[in-house]
Amino acid sequence: MPLGTAVGGAANYLVATATMVYAQRLSRSVQDPPVDLRGPGVVVFAVGLAGNFYHHCLLSRLRADGGGSKGYKIPRGGLFGLVACPNYLFEIVGLFGVAMIAQTVYALAYATGAAAYLAGRSCATRRWYQSKFDEFPARIKALVPYVL
Numbered sequence: 194m195p196l197g198t199a200v201g202g203a204a205n206y207l208v209a210t211a212t213m214v215y216a217q218r219l220s221r222s223v224q225d226p227p228v229d230l231r232g233p234g235v236v237v238f239a240v241g242l243a244g245n246f247y248h249h250c251l252l253s254r255l256r257a258d259g260g261g262s263k264g265y266k267i268p269r270g271g272l273f274g275l276v277a278c279p280n281y282l283f284e285i286v287g288l289f290g291v292a293m294i295a296q297t298v299y300a301l302a303y304a305t306g307a308a309a310y311l312a313g314r315s316c317a318t319r320r321w322y323q324s325k326f327d328e329f330p331a332r333i334k335a336l337v338p339y340v341l
């Protein structure tokens with residue numbers, strides 16, 4: 194990933210984290226939600242993080258020749274047999290885990306916005322695979338297995 198993209202992405206997460214903490218602070222005087230989702234939220238976040246990491250490992254192996262090749266292949270393994278962008282799917286799972294831990298409308302809105310953005314990107318990625326690879330299986334959806 195180019196350094197500029199990495200810095201932009203890191204800045205996005207930094208601002209999101211800071212504003213979520215601030216939203217948490219603003220909601221201190223509000224009554225606690227009737228159901229505490231922090232425990233399940235940590236589990237959902239961990240699943241999202243692990244799934245995102247695993248699919249990035251599979252992607253990194255596509256260029257394991259070490260020659261700095263920029264070639265693209267159809268990824269295989271994990272959920273790549275069902276969707277074009279499982280790394281985005283697990284990113285979204287992780288963000289909803291954060292929303293469950295925070296239990297603020299702001300964190301939920303952030304997760305929903307990111308999900309909509311990543312859904313658009315994954316649809317564009319699927320269309321790109323279809324245009325570049327004649328053998329790209331039609332059963333592979335963009336983001337959500339069997340659905341989208």
Ligand SMILES: NC(=O)c1ccc[n+]([C@@H]2O[C@H](COP(=O)([O-])OP(=O)(O)OC[C@H]3O[C@@H](n4cnc5c(N)ncnc54)[C@H](OP(=O)(O)O)[C@@H]3O)[C@@H](O)[C@H]2O)c1
Pocket residue numbers: 194202245252253255256263264265266267268280281284307310311
């Ligand atoms: N929260 C958000 O709104 C948000 C938004 C965007 C990204 N993200 C996070 O950042 C991560 C990275 O985003 P991204 O858009 O760069 O993901 P990506 O397009 O899936 O690319 C990830 C890496 O895999 C390589 N790659 C992808 N498909 C390949 C293929 N078919 N053959 C060979 N190499 C391939 C890419 O190389 P190239 O760079 O050469 O294409 C890149 O180095 C995401 O998984 C997500 O966790 C979050």
